[in-house]
Amino acid sequence: MARTPYDALPAALVDEIAAAGLDPRAVYDHVVLAFEEDLPGGADDVTSAAMPDMGEAVADFAAREPGVVAGLAIAELAFAYALGDTVKVTGRVPDGTHVEPGDVVLTVSGPVQGVLTAERTALNFASHLSGVATATAQWVEALAGTRARVLDTRKTLPGWRALQKYAVRCGGGVNHRFSLVDRAMVKDNHAVAAGGVVAAYEAVVAANPGLRVEVEVMDLDELRAALAAGCTEVLLDNMSTTDMAEAVRINAAAGGHATLEASGGLTLERAREVAETGVDFISVGALTHSVNVFDLGLDFRTTGG
Numbered sequence: 001m002a003r004t005p006y007d008a009l010p011a012a013l014v015d016e017i018a019a020a021g022l023d024p025r026a027v028y029d030h031v032v033l034a035f036e037e038d039l040p041g042g043a044d045d046v047t048s049a050a051m052p053d054m055g056e057a058v059a060d061f062a063a064r065e066p067g068v069v070a071g072l073a074i075a076e077l078a079f080a081y082a083l084g085d086t087v088k089v090t091g092r093v094p095d096g097t098h099v100e101p102g103d104v105v106l107t108v109s110g111p112v113q114g115v116l117t118a119e120r121t122a123l124n125f126a127s128h129l130s131g132v133a134t135a136t137a138q139w140v141e142a143l144a145g146t147r148a149r150v151l152d153t154r155k156t157l158p159g160w161r162a163l164q165k166y167a168v169r170c171g172g173g174v175n176h177r178f179s180l181v182d183r184a185m186v187k188d189n190h191a192v193a194a195g196g197v198v199a200a201y202e203a204v205v206a207a208n209p210g211l212r213v214e215v216e217v218m219d220l221d222e223l224r225a226a227l228a229a230g231c232t233e234v235l236l237d238n239m240s241t242t243d244m245a246e247a248v249r250i251n252a253a254a255g256g257h258a259t260l261e262a263s264g265g266l267t268l269e270r271a272r273e274v275a276e277t278g279v280d281f282i283s284v285g286a287l288t289h290s291v292n293v294f295d296l297g298l299d300f301r302t303t304g305g
Helices: 011-019 024-038 046-050 072-086 112-143 161-170 188-194 197-207 220-228 241-253 268-275
Strands: 056-063 088-090 104-111 149-151 184-186 213-217 233-237 259-263 281-283 296-304
Touching: 011 024, 011 072, 024 072, 024 112, 024 161, 046 112, 056 112, 072 088, 072 104, 072 112, 104 112, 104 296, 112 149, 112 161, 112 268, 112 296, 184 197, 188 197, 197 213, 197 220, 213 220, 220 233, 220 241, 233 241, 241 259, 241 268, 268 281
Parallel strands: 149 281, 184 213, 213 233, 233 259, 259 281
Antiparallel strands: 056 104, 056 296, 088 104
């Protein structure tokens, strides 16, 4: 294992990750931590290290199902960290690319032992993030032709939020807030604590001038109250399709100043029905909290030499 220092990574790869809206150093640290899980304390891969010199390998990352890929630059970073100058990655397709079974999404060339050691870490990043992108793309397709766009949530794996939200963007979705400080959200328990939706909203606005504030409402009366208080971002929580359509009409009658977000147990099967009510956004926690891993595999094309 080369364990390439951050400053020795390929500059073009670091720049690409930054251009994708990610912090390259944070991504690097995440990759290092992943390898530490496999090789604690700087240990070697006991299986590969026991093998005789197996020469060089050329291997392909290939899709085994249809979908949208994401995280391939991070897979390349994993190989660069593990193998340094001895590895070469070519033919990498852009994140966000729709692929079919058998499509090669990148090719890696390097020492057989090193490729085997880095394989699972690289696949873990790319397969999980491609799963997020693929799930998001399915929602985007279901909403096509409506005004609604699919949003992610903060229901992300601890430590994976930036990467998962990046994968949502690769799938065509929209990111909601990244943390508890970049936007305020008044939820039902805030309303209970403050003595009502309007009281909670006004308290947050007073404490955070200029900050975006979204209010969760449970029924149409709370919606009317939030709109009357001047709220311009409203989450419709667990409402029926009929009530969501009525919420759109109420907002329009009040001047249409608020964006409406549908949320709460929504399924892909209901996506079109909900979108056709006229809501602006549909938030889906399942994009990140229970996504199916995308089936990517690494297959050796040649070994030896």
